[in-house]
Amino acid sequence: MGSNRRSNILPYKDLQYKIVARVLILVVSGIVLVSGSIYLTIWHKITSPEYASGRVSIIQVFDDIHKILFIVIPLTLAGIMWLGLYISHKIAGPLVRLDQGMRNICEGNWPKHPMKFRKGDECHHLAARFNGMVEKVKLQVDEERGRIDAMLGEVESIAAKLKKEKKTEQEILQELNALQEKIKKSGPKGFTLIELMIVVV
Structure with a gap:
């Protein structure tokens, strides 16, 4: 068990940094969008002539904020989920191709063409190593x-x-x-x- 432990939490820094950066961008974008909507709504209301004259109360301001949040939060979550799936697809797609390629070799079916990943996919070096392994074997x-x-x-x-x-x-x-x-x-x-x-x- 001890020999299988990873001594380095960043065995492939470039890919890991890229994934962490994208996740942080998604989270920060969601926070900025929600908090920005709240801030702009409050600022617009409390600086308006209606609020200064007393025709708009603080309760009405919070009611408007609630209405905006009911729209902004679901849209933000939907956008984050879609982008998260898109990013994960760029990583999972190559792994699926590698798994299928190794399964075909185990069944005795040699690949007719070298393995290639799509242009935007990650881990292109794995395709090159897989092709080299296939040629040697x-x-x-x-x-x-x-x-x-x-x-x-x-x-x-x-x-x-x-x-x-x-x-x-x-x-x-x-x-x-x-x-x-x-x-x-x-x-x-x-x-x-x-x-x-x-x-x-």
Whole structure:
């Protein structure tokens, strides 16, 4: 558990600062809009001739403020929610694409085209790293398949040769042992002697 703890709360400063700045802008914009509406309403009322002459009371001023707040606050919240969803979409969209790309690879479906994010999306460096990872893994898989195909071809040729030639059991085992050692040297995982005998037979 201790090894998984993050020692740095800002592992990716640029993105985190950008998100925090946008959230602060949304919050400050909402506060300024609501408080500004209240201030302008009060200032307009108490400096008006009607208020000075007593025709408008302080209660009427607060009634006007309540009416404005009933309009301004819902509109402000709706605007903040919409902008919040827009910002989160710019972050969640790339993550969804990465998740889908990794899922396709797990299912054995290699991407036909390099992964690209939309222009306004965040985390473009993740797409570049994903494409690099895919290329390396695909190259390793192709190399491993090539080695396996070559070894299987050699096994088949030896099997055909052994079937034509009449050799003793000891000679056959020697051929299989030599082939097994060769396979072990060429790849990380070789065939067992029993597996080779099954292929030959």
